[in-house]
Amino acid sequence: MDIAAERIERLHELARAAAAEGEPDRARYYVRLARRVAERNRLTLPRSFRRFTCDECDAYLRPGDNARVRLQDGHVVITCECGAQARYPYD
Numbered sequence: 001m002d003i004a005a006e007r008i009e010r011l012h013e014l015a016r017a018a019a020a021e022g023e024p025d026r027a028r029y030y031v032r033l034a035r036r037v038a039e040r041n042r043l044t045l046p047r048s049f050r051r052f053t054c055d056e057c058d059a060y061l062r063p064g065d066n067a068r069v070r071l072q073d074g075h076v077v078i079t080c081e082c083g084a085q086a087r088y089p090y091d
């Protein structure tokens with residue numbers, strides 16, 4: 001794994017930890033940083049990162065806390081508290 005990918009992994013961990021500690025603003029900061037690293041290095045963000053972050057407000061999503069998860073027509077629909085929805089095929 002190269003350094004940028006490792007950095008993204010670590011920022012993902014930090015975002016998850018901050019969200020778990022009730023620090024959404026700090027979590028969002030890490031999410032944005034990770035997106036920037038990915039962009040600058042032309043990397044695709046890991047799937048788990050994409051699923052647990054909001055494209056609209058960069059929140060780190062915690063189902064049952066700041067996100068709602070529903071199953072619909074074979075898709076997982078995640079709704080962020082900002083109102084943005086993301087759909088993924090169920091797997």
Ligand SMILES: [Zn+2]
Nearest residue numbers: 054057080082
């Ligand atoms: Zn959002």
